[in-house]
Amino acid sequence: GAGVSQSPRYKVAKRGQDVALRCDPISGHVSLFWYQQALGQGPEFLTYFQNEAQLDKSGLPSDRFFAERPEGSVSTLKIQRTQQEDSAVYLCASSGRTGGYEQYFGPGTRLTVT
Amino acid sequence: AQSVTQLDSQVPVFEEAPVELRCNYSSSVSVYLFWYVQYPNQGLQLLLKYLSGSTLVKGINGFEAEFNKSQTSFHLRKPSVHISDTAEYFCAVTPRTGRRALTFGSGTRLQVQP
Numbered sequence: 210g211a212g213v214s215q216s217p218r219y220k221v222a223k224r225g226q227d228v229a230l231r232c233d234p235i236s237g238h239v240s241l242f243w244y245q246q247a248l249g250q251g252p253e254f255l256t257y258f259q260n261e262a263q264l265d266k267s268g269l270p271s272d273r274f275f276a277e278r279p280e281g282s283v284s285t286l287k288i289q290r291t292q293q294e295d296s297a298v299y300l301c302a303s304s305g306r307t308g309g310y311e312q313y314f315g316p317g318t319r320l321t322v323t
Numbered sequence: 324a325q326s327v328t329q330l331d332s333q334v335p336v337f338e339e340a341p342v343e344l345r346c347n348y349s350s351s352v353s354v355y356l357f358w359y360v361q362y363p364n365q366g367l368q369l370l371l372k373y374l375s376g377s378t379l380v381k382g383i384n385g386f387e388a389e390f391n392k393s394q395t396s397f398h399l400r401k402p403s404v405h406i407s408d409t410a411e412y413f414c415a416v417t418p419r420t421g422r423r424a425l426t427f428g429s430g431t432r433l434q435v436q437p
Contacts, residue, residue, distance in 0.1 A: 251413050251427030300366060310355050310417050312425060314366035
């Protein structure tokens with residue numbers, strides 16, 4: 210079946226612009242995660258949803274970052290007033306009720322802030 | 324809190340040779356352990372996982388890993404590598420209860436040479 214999809218795959222933003230990154234999880238997966246992967250580093254957790262509830266947002270680096278999942282399916286990560294340090298790959302992952310904590314990742318959105 | 328250390332940032336190896344990628348972790352609680360592979364411009368793909376039971380786990384593409392609780396290690400091995408195994412490999416952990424986020428190591432670049 211279809212995996213996790215993300216759009217756009219690449220985004221170039223001028224410093225100060227707002228951006229919105231979209232994630233379509235695997236159908237039926239209740240859990241959704243966002244991670245940030247800086248160049249040459251491992252992914253770092255940003256936020257977690259169970260259905261539409263945002264249960265953990267402890268990884269969001271500042272109040273410029275905001276995520277939502279209003280209907281418990283598609284999620285959007287929004288970054289306001291982008292800064293150069295926001296340049297990274299943003300990965301979305303979803304997880305079903307397997308009990309094994311497996312997360313299935315999308316291809317990511319590469320954000321470049323100029 | 325959890326942390327993951329991948330001691331080798333790069334591992335060059337010749338085709339058909341064996342390889343071991345090292346992973347050590349630190350956690351105050353019991354964890355599940357994972358290895359993911361990332362090919363260029365792609366998301367992360369699950370290679371294998373340790374949840375419980377036998378400490379030797381087998382994954383896709385001929386990879387296996389051994390969980391060693393006393394040494395807090397989860398090293399990844401393959402007896403004979405192929406050119407197509409060239410990729411970035413990430414070790415990750417998540418607590419067995421509570422927080423669902425994955426904590427990743429910084430990755431190991433496996434470069435298979437002909």
